[in-house]
Amino acid sequence: MEISQFYNLGLSKSNPNRLVAGAQDNGTEMLTNATWDAIRGSDGMECAIDHYDEDVIYAEYQYGGLRKSYNGGNNWDNIKPVSYEGPWNTPYEMHAVNNNLIVVGYNEVYRSTTGGMIWDSISYGVTGGAEIQSIALAPSDENYIYAASYSKIKVTKDAGLSWTYIKPGLANYNMTDIAVATNNPDRAWVTFSDYNNIHKVYETNNAGSSWTNISGSNLPELPVNCIVYQGGANDDLYIGTDVGVYYKNNTMTEWIPFNDGLPNVIVKELEIHYDEGTISAATYGRGIWESPLNTLSSVSTNNLEKLDCTIYPNPANDKITISANTSGINVSIFTLTGQKVIETTSKTISVSSLAKGCYIVELESNGIIKREKLVIK
Structure with a gap:
C-alpha cells in the first residue's frame, strides 16, 4: 500500500484502528489494525464509515457508483440515487453528527435522511448543468449544504428548498474543495487549483455574501486539492497540495509546511480524528499517512461524549x-x-x-x- 494512488479516505470514529480508502486501479481498501483488505474493485473513490458502527461502510467507484455495506465490506447494496453517470470522483458527504444524513452531487444534489435508502432531489440547475465536484455540510446545522462545480458554487440554508449563488468575490479558477466551520454554518472555505500562489484559499463568514483571500504569499504555485477545518482549536486549517500539507491558524497570516516525515507527494484528502488527536492524508502515490494534530481540540468529536x-x-x-x-x-x-x-x-x-x-x-x-x-x- 506504500505506493497506492489514493483519492479519498474515511476514518472510523468508533474504532480508531479502522479506515477505508479509495485507490486508482485498486478499488476500495480497508485497514483494520495493521491488516489491509480489498473490499471493492474498480477505481476506488470517496468512502466513509458510519460514525457509530464500524461495519457500515460507504464506497464508490468511478463516475458515482455509490454502494453501502452493512457487514464490513463482505456484501454491498446499490444506493446510487440516479441512473446516469456522475463526475469521475462523484462527491458525497455524511453529516458529522447525523450518520443517516448523506448528500451526494451528480448534475444535481441528492439528499438522504435514511442512510441512502431513500433519496430526495433537492436542486434544479444548481450548477447550470455542470457536474458537481464538491459537497460540504455544516456540522452545526443540517439544513446547510454547499455545492460547487469547478466554476460555480451555491449554498442552501433550508435543505434545498432554495439556493443562493455565491461565486462573486471568488477567483476565476477551478474550485477543488469546500470546508465548513464546526460551530458556524455561515463560515466556510474554498480552495482552488491552477498554478499560482495568489488565489488558493478563500474564506467567508456570511455564507458567501462576501469572500476574503487568505492565501498569503507562502504557498507553492501548485494546486490546492483539499481543506479541513479543526473545531475546538484556534481555527486551525490544513490544506493538501501537490507537494504535501500546509497549515495555518487564526494567529498566522501565512501558511507553513506541515510535512514532518511526509514525502513530497500529492495530497488528495485530509480527515481529522478528534478523539485520537490525529490528521490522516490520502496521497496519490505514497499511500495513507497520519500525524498528530498541531493543536489538540478542547472538545471531543461534536460533543458526542x-x-x-x-x-x-x-x-x-x-x-x-x-x-x-x-x-x-x-x-x-x-x-x-x-x-x-x-x-x-x-x-x-x-x-x-x-x-x-x-x-x-x-x-x-x-x-x-x-x-x-x-x-x-
Whole structure:
C-alpha cells in the first residue's frame, strides 16, 4: 500500500484502528489494525464509515457508483440515487453528527435522511448543468449544504428548498474543495487549483455574501486539492497540495509546511480524528499517512461524549436499561437505515419486538446527544 494512488479516505470514529480508502486501479481498501483488505474493485473513490458502527461502510467507484455495506465490506447494496453517470470522483458527504444524513452531487444534489435508502432531489440547475465536484455540510446545522462545480458554487440554508449563488468575490479558477466551520454554518472555505500562489484559499463568514483571500504569499504555485477545518482549536486549517500539507491558524497570516516525515507527494484528502488527536492524508502515490494534530481540540468529536450514560445489557434480547448521569433523557432507537422504531423517555425499555440485528440508540438530554450501537440477539 506504500505506493497506492489514493483519492479519498474515511476514518472510523468508533474504532480508531479502522479506515477505508479509495485507490486508482485498486478499488476500495480497508485497514483494520495493521491488516489491509480489498473490499471493492474498480477505481476506488470517496468512502466513509458510519460514525457509530464500524461495519457500515460507504464506497464508490468511478463516475458515482455509490454502494453501502452493512457487514464490513463482505456484501454491498446499490444506493446510487440516479441512473446516469456522475463526475469521475462523484462527491458525497455524511453529516458529522447525523450518520443517516448523506448528500451526494451528480448534475444535481441528492439528499438522504435514511442512510441512502431513500433519496430526495433537492436542486434544479444548481450548477447550470455542470457536474458537481464538491459537497460540504455544516456540522452545526443540517439544513446547510454547499455545492460547487469547478466554476460555480451555491449554498442552501433550508435543505434545498432554495439556493443562493455565491461565486462573486471568488477567483476565476477551478474550485477543488469546500470546508465548513464546526460551530458556524455561515463560515466556510474554498480552495482552488491552477498554478499560482495568489488565489488558493478563500474564506467567508456570511455564507458567501462576501469572500476574503487568505492565501498569503507562502504557498507553492501548485494546486490546492483539499481543506479541513479543526473545531475546538484556534481555527486551525490544513490544506493538501501537490507537494504535501500546509497549515495555518487564526494567529498566522501565512501558511507553513506541515510535512514532518511526509514525502513530497500529492495530497488528495485530509480527515481529522478528534478523539485520537490525529490528521490522516490520502496521497496519490505514497499511500495513507497520519500525524498528530498541531493543536489538540478542547472538545471531543461534536460533543458526542459529554453525556455520560451506559446501555446494558448489550447485546440484549428482551429489554435494556439506560444508566445516565442526568434525569430527563430522551431515547430513540433507529434501524441502520434510519427508521425510528422506538421513542421513549423511560430508562427501562422493552426491545422484544425488535428483529435480531444492529440498531443505533440515540440519547438526548439538554441538547447534548450521544449515540451508541445496540445489538439485538
